[in-house]
Amino acid sequence: MSAIKLDHVSKHWGTMRAVDDVSLTADEGALLVLLGPSGCGKSTTLRLIAGLEQPDGGTITIGGADVTGLTPAQRKISMVFQSYALFPHLSVAENIVFGLRVRRMPRAERETRLKRVADIVGLGQLLDRKPSQLSGGQRQRVALGRAIIAEARVCLMDEPLSNLDAKLRHEMRTEIRALQQRLGMTMVYVTHDQTEAMTMADRIVLMRDGRIEQNGTPEELYNRPATAFTARFIGTPPMNLIAQGERLVGVRPEHIRIVSQDGHAARVRTVEHLGADSIVLCDISDQPVSVRQDGFIKASPGDDIRLAWDASHEHLFDKESGRRLETAAGEARLVASG
Amino acid sequence: MNAWLLLLPAAVLLVAFTHYPILATIRHSLFISRRNGTEVFVGLDNYRSMAADPIFWKALINNFWFALGTIPTSIALALLMAVWVNRNMRGRGFLRLAYFTPTVLPMIAVANIWLFFYTPDYGLLDQLRGLFDLAGWNWLGSPSTVMPCLIVMVIWKEAGFFMIFYLAALQQLSPDLEEAAAVEGASRWYTFRRITFPLLMPTTLFVAINAVINSFKLVDHLVIMTKGGPNNASTLLLYYIYEVAFTFQDSAYAATLTVVLLVLLSTLALLKFGYLDRRIHYQ
Ligand SMILES: Nc1ncnc2c1ncn2[C@@H]1O[C@H](COP(=O)(O)OP(=O)(O)O)[C@@H](O)[C@H]1O
Ligand SMILES: [Mg+2]
Numbered sequence: 001m002s003a004i005k006l007d008h009v010s011k012h013w014g015t016m017r018a019v020d021d022v023s024l025t026a027d028e029g030a031l032l033v034l035l036g037p038s039g040c041g042k043s044t045t046l047r048l049i050a051g052l053e054q055p056d057g058g059t060i061t062i063g064g065a066d067v068t069g070l071t072p073a074q075r076k077i078s079m080v081f082q083s084y085a086l087f088p089h090l091s092v093a094e095n096i097v098f099g100l101r102v103r104r105m106p107r108a109e110r111e112t113r114l115k116r117v118a119d120i121v122g123l124g125q126l127l128d129r130k131p132s133q134l135s136g137g138q139r140q141r142v143a144l145g146r147a148i149i150a151e152a153r154v155c156l157m158d159e160p161l162s163n164l165d166a167k168l169r170h171e172m173r174t175e176i177r178a179l180q181q182r183l184g185m186t187m188v189y190v191t192h193d194q195t196e197a198m199t200m201a202d203r204i205v206l207m208r209d210g211r212i213e214q215n216g217t218p219e220e221l222y223n224r225p226a227t228a229f230t231a232r233f234i235g236t237p238p239m240n241l242i243a244q245g246e247r248l249v250g251v252r253p254e255h256i257r258i259v260s261q262d263g264h265a266a267r268v269r270t271v272e273h274l275g276a277d278s279i280v281l282c283d284i285s286d287q288p289v290s291v292r293q294d295g296f297i298k299a300s301p302g303d304d305i306r307l308a309w310d311a312s313h314e315h316l317f318d319k320e321s322g323r324r325l326e327t328a329a330g331e332a333r334l335v336a337s338g
Numbered sequence: 339m340n341a342w343l344l345l346l347p348a349a350v351l352l353v354a355f356t357h358y359p360i361l362a363t364i365r366h367s368l369f370i371s372r373r374n375g376t377e378v379f380v381g382l383d384n385y386r387s388m389a390a391d392p393i394f395w396k397a398l399i400n401n402f403w404f405a406l407g408t409i410p411t412s413i414a415l416a417l418l419m420a421v422w423v424n425r426n427m428r429g430r431g432f433l434r435l436a437y438f439t440p441t442v443l444p445m446i447a448v449a450n451i452w453l454f455f456y457t458p459d460y461g462l463l464d465q466l467r468g469l470f471d472l473a474g475w476n477w478l479g480s481p482s483t484v485m486p487c488l489i490v491m492v493i494w495k496e497a498g499f500f501m502i503f504y505l506a507a508l509q510q511l512s513p514d515l516e517e518a519a520a521v522e523g524a525s526r527w528y529t530f531r532r533i534t535f536p537l538l539m540p541t542t543l544f545v546a547i548n549a550v551i552n553s554f555k556l557v558d559h560l561v562i563m564t565k566g567g568p569n570n571a572s573t574l575l576l577y578y579i580y581e582v583a584f585t586f587q588d589s590a591y592a593a594t595l596t597v598v599l600l601v602l603l604s605t606l607a608l609l610k611f612g613y614l615d616r617r618i619h620y621q
Contacts (some may be wrong), residue, residue, distance in 0.1 A: 052517050073523035085514035089536045089619035099522030130619075150522075 001063035002153035002186040003028040004049060009058030011044055018044040020210035021058075026203070028063075028153075031180050031187045033197040035233070036207035042190040043082075043158055045207070049188060050156050051075050062154060078147040080157040084139050086131040086146075093118075093127040096145040103150075113149050120179070121145040137168045144176070148183060155180070158190045173200055194234050198222070206230055224315075225250070228322040231315060237279060237290045243319060250315035253279065253292040256307050258299075263308030268299045282307070360600060366593035384594040394595065396570050397578040400485065404574060405553040407489035408496065413545055415497040417538070420504030421530070434505065437498035449562040452491045453478075456563075478564055481571035488559065488572055496552065500545045507541040508534075539618040543610065550606055554599060575599055 004026040011019040019041045026032035034042040047053040049060060051072040059068045067075045078099075086095050093114055094101075100110045118124045121141040131139055140160060147155055160176070161169045177200045180187045191197055197204050198218045206213045206221065206229075213233075214226045225231035231239040231250045240256070241248045257263075258280070266282040266289065278297040281290050282305065291307060299305060316325040367384050369377040388394050423433045440448065455462040456477040464474040477483050511534065519529040535542075557576045560566055566573035566581065573581075576599065583592035 050521060052520070072517075072521045077521065079518070079521045081514045081518060083512060083514050085512065085518035087515060087518075087533055098519070098524075102519075102522050102524045102528060146518075146522075 001028065003063060004032075004154060004186060004188065005061045006045070006049070007059045007061070009045075009048060009055045009060060011041075011048060011053060012056050017210045019048065019055075022207075022210075022212055023058075024205050024212065024215055026186055026188055028186050029184045030202040031177065031189060031200055033201035033204045034188060034190045034207060035194060035197040035201075035204050036192065036213070037233075038192055040207040041210040042192070042207055044210075046156050046158050046188060046190050050077055050079050075154070076152050077154040077156055078150055078152040079155070080143045080147045080160045082159040082162060084131075084143040084160075084163075086139060086142055088131050090130075091127065092123055092129050092131070092134070092142050092145075095131065095142055096123075096127075096149055098146060099150050117145045117149045120148070136164050137172065140164060140168075140172060144179070148179065148185075151183075153186060155185045155187045156190075157187065159192070160189075161191075161196065162193075169196075176200070195236065198234070206233060224324070226324050228317040231317065237292070239315065240289045241317070242284060242287050242289065246319050247325065248317040248319050248322075250317060251289075251309050251313055253290045255313035256289070256291045256309045258291065258293060258297075259306050259308045261306065263306040266305055266307045268301055268303040268305060270301055271297060271299055273297070280305075363593045363596050363600070366590060367597050370590045384590055388591070388594050388598070393570055393573065393578060397573045397575045398598075400571070400573055401554065401575045403485060404489060404492075404556070405550060407486070408492045408553055409546065409549040411489075412493045412496040412549060413500060413542065415493065416500035416545065417504050417542075419497065419501045420508055421534075423501070424505060424508045434502070437501050439498065440495045441499040441502075445558045446562065448491070448495060449559045452487075452559075453563055456487055478572075479568055481568050484564055484568065484572045488556075488564070491559065492553075492556065496549060500549070503541050503545055504538065507538050511537055536619065540620050543614055543618060547606065547610055551603065554603065 006022055006024050009019060009022050010017065022041075022045060024032070034045055036042050044053060048055050049062075051067065051070055051074070055068065059066055061067060062075060062077070072079075087098065090098070096117060097110050097114050100113065105113075114127070115124075118127060121144050123138065123141055123145060126134065126138060131142065134142065140163075143160065147157075157176070161172050164172060173196055176189075179185075189196075189200065198221075201218055203216065204218055204221050205215045208229055214221055214230045216224075216226075221230055221234050225234060225239070228241055228248055228250070231241060235252055237253050239250045239252050241250050243249075264284050266284045269281045269283060269288070271281070272279040273296060277292055277294050279290055279292055280297055280299055281288065283289070284307065289307065317323065318325055368379060368381060370380050370384070371377055419437060423430055423437070443451075453461075458464060458476040458479070459474040461477070463477060467473070467475065475483070477487050515533055515537075516529055519533055524532070554574070555576060556574055557580055560572060560574065560577045561580075564572040566577050575595070579592050579595045579599065582588050582595060
């Protein structure tokens with residue numbers, strides 16, 4: 001039993017509500033991603049789960065047991081810090097087995113586990129090195145090794161890949177996800193990178209200013225964003241939101257086609273060629289709209305083109321509150337098809 | 339070539355004010371000066387008479403006890419205070435200032451304050467003893483208490499100074515490390531022993547070297563408070579050199595004693611660069 005449950009948890013610093021009445025559940029063996037822009041309270045939420053901060057209100061349970069007042073050690077969790085928090089004077093091996101030595105595990109078992117973990121994270125040759133003699137990716141692996149060697153059921157990660165270059169980040173996120181599934185850990189993973197969230201998560205909790213903006217599967221966040229904020233946060237490039245009276249009409253760039261007649265008149269501003277596809281940034285009546293097209297698009301800035309999309313791909317939001325307009329979208333779809 | 343030119347000013351200063359005087363001192367220790375100003379080469383005669391000089395040995399042994407009494411305690415105190423001040427966010431600035439005060443006070447003022455503490459009958463210590471109906475005691479005038487009195491004063495003076503270095507070093511340490519250790523279940527003491535203290539080793543070494551040098555450099559307090567007495571019970575090496583050079587006007591013998599001091603200090607430097615540096619983790 002290792003499901004994590006937050007029940008109306010809050011944390012304030014003075015008037016700053018870093019975490020404001022947050023309730024969420026990470027199912028046992030699942031990977032939950034806390035996603036959101038910088039300063040939205042992701043790290044604080046994670047630190048509350050870890051026990052590195054005490055909440056001002058609410059309860060936290062792990063595996064059904066109330067851990068709200070417990071120390072980090074008593075919660076039997078492992079954690080990977082954004083800075084990795086490796087002990088600079090200890091060797092890779094000593095770093096990894098640090099927690100086992102704290103718990104006075106016999107040497108023989110320590111060695112066995114170290115060998116196994118070193119194989120898993122691919123550090124077998126580097127066990128005698130100091131952290132300063134490692135590359136960023138290798139340090140990341142040491143932190144990972146230290147987190148999994150205790151075989152804690154719950155693993156918390158705070159932006160573990162943000163210090164790596166893009167290629168390594170891509171590799172590591174696949175590895176972490178595979179590791180999490182292989183070991184069956186319950187993982188809470190903090191990131192501000194929606195690609196990481198979309199590719200790794202079983203469930204995404206999108207946060208904004210200390211509150212939960214939307215809690216759902218990656219598909220739900222992508223297909224049915226509950227708010228304009230979510231719509232703008234998920235997807236690369238994010239969803240286009242075009243103001244129409246009291247409403248915002250949202251269309252994903254990948255759902256827009258360039259057509260020769262009908263549709264909306266638009267003027268091309270810039271074109272980005274990514275290889276497999278191209279992003280055309282245009283204006284529709286002075287509102288920016290990006291369009292994703294397969295292949296190499298031969299449009300140049302200043303061109304007048306026409307854009308069209310299926311009504312079924314439209315998402316409608318209230319301009320004032322940003323909330324999704326459920327019925328309106330349904331009606332629009334009916335109107336379009338009828 | 340250009341690099342050497344850039345080094346030249348520093349090198350000139352170093353040679354003129356450090357290396358040359360050292361060599362001159364060593365040379366001087368091999369001569370004696372006549373009253374008419376001429377110098378006579380005597381080889382190691384000065385060193386032989388030094389070896390036979392009971393006051394020299396007394397000063398050396400005093401210095402040893404003085405170092406042993408001040409260094410470990412002031413470093414331990416400094417570390418303790420730094421960890422404590424580092425934890426207690428509130429009033430940190432004030433505490434830092436309070437601990438630093440002994441260091442910024444002029445030596446003469448420090449010596450005077452402590453003279454007042456130690457004055458027989460009227461001093462603070464004897465006033466306190468008076469509360470318990472104990473007779474007055476001549477703290478600085480008794481061979482048995484003069485050294486402990488000096489040691490306490492120097493600890494008071496140095497601990498605050500060293501604390502500043504520890505505090506600066508502690509603030510350089512990432513709080514993540516302590517948190518990572520806490521997540522792994524390490525107690526505060528375990529974290530201190532295996533993480534914080536080893537990472538503070540460069541500071542400890544720096545502070546320790548300073549403490550040793552200071553223990554050989556102490557002279558002003560002695561001039562004011564004890565004049566090395568009673569019966570040379572508080573004579574330290576540098577004070578003895580000062581006396582030999584300026585009271586007895588025996589510059590050749592003073593040079594000989596100085597060479598001993600130099601040998602002691604350079605042994606220390608060699609130990610630091612040759613051995614300790616290789617065993618300590620620098621960031
Ligand atoms: N120890 C602290 N003291 C005061 N404010 C803090 C502290 N930690 C975080 N905050 C504030 O709480 C908010 C949320 O911080 P954080 O959880 O670190 O955000 P995120 O990880 O999503 O970038 C931020 O505005 C931050 O300034
Ligand atoms: Mg953060």
